[in-house]
Amino acid sequence: MGIDSYLNRVICGDCLTVMREMPDESVDLIVTSPPYNLRNTTGGGLKPGASRKWKQLDHGYSHHADCMPHEDYVGWQRECLQEMLRLLKKDGAIFYNHKWRVQAGLMQDRHDIVAGFPVRQVIIWQRAGGINFSDHFFLPTYEVIYLIAKPDFRLIPKANSVGDVWRIQQDYKNPHPAPFPVALVERIIAATDADIVLDPFTGSGTTAAVANKLGRQYIGIELSPDYCAMAEMRLQNAPKGRGRSLTERFV
Numbered sequence: 001m002g003i004d005s006y007l008n009r010v011i012c013g014d015c016l017t018v019m020r021e022m023p024d025e026s027v028d029l030i031v032t033s034p035p036y037n038l039r040n041t042t043g044g045g046l047k048p049g050a051s052r053k054w055k056q057l058d059h060g061y062s063h064h065a066d067c068m069p070h071e072d073y074v075g076w077q078r079e080c081l082q083e084m085l086r087l088l089k090k091d092g093a094i095f096y097n098h099k100w101r102v103q104a105g106l107m108q109d110r111h112d113i114v115a116g117f118p119v120r121q122v123i124i125w126q127r128a129g130g131i132n133f134s135d136h137f138f139l140p141t142y143e144v145i146y147l148i149a150k151p152d153f154r155l156i157p158k159a160n161s162v163g164d165v166w167r168i169q170q171d172y173k174n175p176h177p178a179p180f181p182v183a184l185v186e187r188i189i190a191a192t193d194a195d196i197v198l199d200p201f202t203g204s205g206t207t208a209a210v211a212n213k214l215g216r217q218y219i220g221i222e223l224s225p226d227y228c229a230m231a232e233m234r235l236q237n238a239p240k241g242r243g244r245s246l247t248e249r250f251v
Contacts, residue, residue, distance in 0.1 A: 003027070007196065010208060010220040010235070012228040015200035016076075018221045019083040027087050027219065029194035031185055031207045033097035034080065037073045070103075077113045080200065081148070085117065087198065091152035095188050097125065097180070099143045114146050121147040121164060125184060128169035145188075159191035171206075180206040189214055205231025209238050 003026040011018055068076065084094050100109050123145040132139040171181045185207050189197060195216055199207035202220030204227060211218035212235060222228045 003196065006219045007217045008212075008219075010202060010205060010222060010228050010231045012222060012225055014223055015221045016079060016083060019080075019087060019200060022087055024086055025089045025092075027196045027198045028089055028092050029189065029192055029196070030084050030088065030092070030094040030096075030198045030200070031180075031188050032084075032094070032199045032201050033180060033203075034077060034201045036099050037068055037070070074112045081113070081117055084198075084200065085148070085150075088150050090150050091154065092194070093120075093147060093149040093153040093192070095123075096146040096148055097143060098146065099140075101140075110144070110146070114148065117146075117148050118150070119146050120149040120153075123147060124165045126165055126167045128167055130170065155191050156193055162187070162191070182206060182210055185210040186214070189216060202231055203227050205234045209234055212238060 001021065001023075003023055006022060081094070081096065088094065096114070098110050098113070100107060102108070125143045125145055127141050127143065130139055130141055166184065166187065168181050168184045168187075180203070189207075189210055196219065197207060197211040197216050198219045198221075200221045202208060202222040205220055205222075208218040208220040208231060220231060222231060
């Protein structure tokens with residue numbers, strides 16, 4: 001099928017299956033954050049009932065246990081990134097949000113996932129706040145965003161004046177247990193002239209909603225019917241906006 005049949009939809013299904021059906025070099029930008037495999041941990045991890053917000057993750061996400069053997073998880077994510085790269089146009093980029101953590105005394109810096117892909121930059125997302133369930137270490141307050149770019153990818157004029165450490169508060173009002181903040185996604189999309197924006201782990205639909213707000217086209221893929229319904233409702237209640245001048249955002 002041509003790319004038009006995917007546009008401005010939240011598709012309920014396995015992201016690898018759906019992406020493999022999509023045509024080569026058909027999207028401009030990918031903004032995504034996969035499940036982190038949080039329940040496969042040697043550290044403090046999640047404690048059942050620690051808070052109402054995180055209680056949803058006691059048994060993983062809706063329709064995904066988030067507890068794969070590490071090698072299987074790495075292999076899965078590399079397959080996903082390979083498909084994402086295939087879908088990008090020659091001037092496209094992936095903003096791939098993940099989390100570093102220490103496991104069994106070693107840093108999981110996700111090198112085993114992103115090795116061999118054209119990583120251009122690592123952006124630090126410094127979360128403004130958070131919750132620590134363990135008294136074994138200090139409160140973790142950052143995540144990382146890998147900018148994985150095709151050779152012709154460029155930011156719009158003046159966007160390159162923004163630094164690579166972003167202090168953006170988490171979204172505590174979103175019912176999804178691990179949502180993207182709107183401000184984070186808006187900073188990424190508004191820094192590009194991308195028309196078609198894909199999120200293969202769309203969750204509550206933040207990427208789609210922001211793309212819609214900025215007058216771009218979106219494609220969301222989500223395994224969970226529960227989260228798909230959440231995203232669809234959100235998009236129905238958020239009329240498409242024309243957005244501001246791209247350059248104006250960075251003056």
